Amino acid sequence: MARTAKSKGKNSLTIGIDLGGTKIAAGLCREGEVLHKVVVPTNAAQGFDAVVAAMAEAARQAMGDTDPAAVRGVGVGAAGQIDSQTGAVLYAPNLNWRQAPLGQKLAEALRLPVRVVNDVRAATMAEWKYGAGKGLHSFINIFLGTGVGSGLVLNGTLCEGATNTAGEIGHICLDPAGPLCGCGHAGCFEAYSSGRGIENEVKRRLQAGAPSALREKVGARLDQITGPLIGQAAREGDPLALEVLAWAGRHLGLVLANLHTLLNPQKILLGGGVMALADFFLPAAREAMHRHILSVADRGEDLLGRARFENDAVLLGGSALFA
Structure with a gap:
């Protein structure tokens, strides 16, 4: 049965889209609430036009029978380097796009x-308008x-840079001599504190002969070292983890x-998936920060x-572009 969202006022609804390398999530939203969400495969290998068509169809499904006149606009959060003035994706390695006129x-x-x-800026918009950053300038x-990324809101402006x-x-x-x-x-912050960076450091120390219960879990298959496995080892008191x-x-x-x-x-x-391990790294982070x-x-x-x-941050942030 098709869904219809009743408007609380003219153009009170927005659509947010989270464009990822493997899936597209589109949601009909109102004031930080996702009323109806649709998730479809990205199928990036089929090319730019096919992805745009999939995004448009997901948005239509999310709208259902809602009058398009009640929708203020469509906000998209996409990985990569974006020109927010034109809506062009300048470079997105996960989609293999360069200079793609997505917004148009x-x-x-x-x-x-x-x-x-x-x-990440879309997720920051969601926090600013509706979440933990609400009311902050x-x-x-x-x-x-x-990986590691961030969004910056300074003096009431979402910063994008030159x-x-x-x-x-x-x-x-x-x-400069780091991992x-x-x-x-070499030595980027991401190589230390991202999920991949943590996994790589555990592998490096295991290869160097460090004792750990992780060795018993994976044997010589170091490619099986994952964040959840490291977290499990930490909870069991493993010194290396x-x-x-x-x-x-x-x-x-x-x-x-x-x-x-x-x-x-x-x-x-x-935020992000690594925060599942926060109990084990946040005390050291707080201590170093205050020092x-x-x-x-x-x-x-x-x-x-x-x-x-978490899951809907980018989608909600996209919708917040028209809030």
């Missing part, structure tokens, strides 16, 4: 206004997942201190908070 083509398909932003939203790359904190260099990052440089998570936390704390000294936010929010933070900037308050949204 999706607007033509749906006959609705479309805005496109980077996915300056905060940083850090995503700790397979070339749309503001917030790429995963590639702040902590040590190799996926970007090709505990030390690597504390190591990741210390580097996170250094970055948090530097960000606060540089930008002086009211709050720093942490290195500029004393005159430290208000003696807890500067860290947890992001509110």
Whole structure:
């Protein structure tokens, strides 16, 4: 049965779309609430036009029988480098896109206004409008997942930077002689405190002969080392797992201190899949942050908070572009 959303006022509804490398989530939203969500495969290998068509169809399904005149617009959060002024995807390696006119083509398909932003910035919009950043004028939203990214809201403005790359904190260099990052440089923050960075450090120490119950779990198959497995080992008191998570936390704390000294936010929010291991790395992060933070900037308050949204953060953030 088709769904119909009754409008509380003219153009009170918005559509948010989370465009990922493997799936597209589209939702009909009102004021931070997802009324109806549809998830379809991205099928990126079929090319740009096919992905746009899939996005448009997902949006139509999410709308159901809702009058399009009640929809204010469509906001998209997509991984990669985005020109938010034109809605073009400048570079998205997970989709193999360069200079793709996503906003224009999706607007033509749906006959609705479309805005496109980077996915982490979309998640930051969701926190700002409806979540843990609501009411703040300056905060940083850090995503700790397979990689690391952030969204910056400073003095009431979502920052994008001169070339749309503001917030790429995963590639702040902590040590030029440090571990190799996926970007090709050495010592990036992402190589220390992301899910991949933590897994790689555990593998490196196991290869060096460090004792650990993880060796008994995976044997010589180090490719089977995963974040959940490391978390399980930490809960069982495994010294290697505990030390690597504390190591990741210390580097996170250094970055948090530097960000606060540089930008002086009211709050720093942490989210992403790695936060499932927060009990094991956050104490070390807090200690390092307070040890290195500029004393005159430290208000003696807890500067860290947890992001509110998880699965629907990007979708809600897209919808918030028209809120």
